[in-house]
Amino acid sequence: MSVLVTGAGAMASIGSGVDEVFDALCEGRSGLAELRGFDRERYRARHAYEIDDRPEPGADEPYRATRWLLRVVEEAARQAGIDRDLRDVPVLVGTGLRELRSAELGWRDGADFSVDRLHFGTALRERFGTVQSYTFSNACSASLHALALGADMLHAGEADHVIVAGVDTLTESMHGLLDRVHMEPPRQVQPFDRDRKGVLMGEGAAAVVLRRESADETGTSLGRLRAVSVNCDAHHVTAPDAAGITEAVRSAHDQAGVKPVDIDLVMLHGTGTLLNDETEATAISAAFGSDADVPLMTALKSMTGHTSGGSGLLSLIVALRAMATGRVPATVGLREPVPEADRFRFVRDEALHAPGLTLAQVDAFGFGGVNTVAIVERTDA
Numbered sequence: 001m002s003v004l005v006t007g008a009g010a011m012a013s014i015g016s017g018v019d020e021v022f023d024a025l026c027e028g029r030s031g032l033a034e035l036r037g038f039d040r041e042r043y044r045a046r047h048a049y050e051i052d053d054r055p056e057p058g059a060d061e062p063y064r065a066t067r068w069l070l071r072v073v074e075e076a077a078r079q080a081g082i083d084r085d086l087r088d089v090p091v092l093v094g095t096g097l098r099e100l101r102s103a104e105l106g107w108r109d110g111a112d113f114s115v116d117r118l119h120f121g122t123a124l125r126e127r128f129g130t131v132q133s134y135t136f137s138n139a140c141s142a143s144l145h146a147l148a149l150g151a152d153m154l155h156a157g158e159a160d161h162v163i164v165a166g167v168d169t170l171t172e173s174m175h176g177l178l179d180r181v182h183m184e185p186p187r188q189v190q191p192f193d194r195d196r197k198g199v200l201m202g203e204g205a206a207a208v209v210l211r212r213e214s215a216d217e218t219g220t221s222l223g224r225l226r227a228v229s230v231n232c233d234a235h236h237v238t239a240p241d242a243a244g245i246t247e248a249v250r251s252a253h254d255q256a257g258v259k260p261v262d263i264d265l266v267m268l269h270g271t272g273t274l275l276n277d278e279t280e281a282t283a284i285s286a287a288f289g290s291d292a293d294v295p296l297m298t299a300l301k302s303m304t305g306h307t308s309g310g311s312g313l314l315s316l317i318v319a320l321r322a323m324a325t326g327r328v329p330a331t332v333g334l335r336e337p338v339p340e341a342d343r344f345r346f347v348r349d350e351a352l353h354a355p356g357l358t359l360a361q362v363d364a365f366g367f368g369g370v371n372t373v374a375i376v377e378r379t380d381a
Helices: 017-027 066-081 100-109 121-128 141-155 172-181 242-254 276-291 310-324
Strands: 002-012 091-094 134-137 161-168 204-212 222-233 265-267 296-298 358-366 370-377
Touching: 002 017, 002 066, 002 091, 002 141, 002 310, 017 276, 017 310, 066 100, 066 161, 066 204, 091 121, 091 141, 091 310, 100 172, 121 134, 134 141, 141 161, 141 204, 141 222, 141 358, 141 370, 161 310, 204 310, 222 310, 242 265, 242 276, 242 358, 242 370, 265 310, 276 358, 310 358, 310 370
Parallel strands: 091 134, 091 161, 265 296, 265 358
Antiparallel strands: 002 204, 002 222, 161 204, 222 370, 358 370
16 A cells, blocks of 8 residues: 655745745755854854744744644645544654753743643644644654654554654754764754764754555645655664664665665755764665665755754655755755765755656654654656
8 A cells, every 4th residue: 555645844944834945945045043042152053043933032932843833734734635623633743852942941931831732732632633643752763753653554544644743943952962062063064074063953844644545546646655664773872873774774675665776866864963974875875885876865954954853754845846846955065075975966056957856765863773764756757
C-alpha cells in the first residue's frame, strides 16, 4: 500500500505558508537576524533565525510554538480538503523542546503558563477537536520519526488520514548551551563549508497530511511517500556515527525499492557543525558509492538555521515543491566544500532550474544516534 502526501503547511524565519517559504528559499533569502527574544548582550553568539512575531523586540511571550503548530496543521488540512473537525484524524507532532521556552518565561518572568500546555494535544483538541494526538521529542530527527509512525498507522488500517507535524522555538537555555560549546561564535550557518564555525538555531513549523492511496486513485496529491527508515545507533549522546547513518540511508533505499543512482535530489541534514557535516558526507559517500556524484544536493539550514524537531519535515516539503516546480534552493554560504563532500553536486550560489526531478531523499539525524531518512516521489511524472 502506498502513502500519499495530500496537504502541507510550513512557516519559518523566512516566511509563513509553503509557497512563501519555498519562494524565499529559491530567492536565497536568509532569516538570520540579531536575537529578538532575549538580551543578546549576555551571549557571544548574538544572531539566530527567529520568526518575527513577538509583540516588540526583546519582549517574549509564551505559546509561540503552539501558535505555529496550529497554523501549519490548519494550512495542511485545508489543502488536503479535510474538514476543520479532526476528531477522526490522528495528529503526530515531532519536536525537540516542545514549549520549553514558555516554561522558561513562566519560571523566570512569571508569565502565564500551564504545565498541561507542554503537550500540544491540549491546543489541538481545543482548535480542531483532535482526539488522538502524540508528541515525540526525538531531537533533530523528531518530525521524520513521527512521519514513519504516521505511515505505519495508515499501513495498519488505524486511520484513513494522518497529520504529521514538527515544531520548535528558540529557547534561551539551548542558545546559551550552544554559545558555550563553540570555540568561536558562528555568525551564520554554513553547511559543508570548510570555514564553518558551528550551528545557530532557527524557529519553524511544518505539517503534512498523509492518506492511503487507493487502487482507483483519481485525486491529486503533492507526492508519494515511498519509505521512511529509522534506526538508533546509540553511538554517543550527541556525536553522530557514520556507520549508523549509512545503514539508515541503505535501509531507506531498500524499503523504497530504489538504488542510489535513482535518487535525483538529496535534502541534506547539514547542520554546519564541525563534526556532523563531515560525518553525514562520509555516510552519504559510503551509501551511494560510485553514484555519490549523481543526485543534486542542498541544505536548507543555510537560510533557516537549525529548526530542530521540525527540520526534517520542512526539508521534505521543500523536496516535494522542488520536484513539482523544477526549482532547487541553493546552499547559501557554501564556498569550498569539506573534502568528504568533494564529489557532491551541491546547488550553490543560487537556485537551480532542474526540471524532471522525480525522486528525493530527505535526511534528519538527532542526538543519541536517532537517524531518519525518507524517500519521496513525484506523482505527476
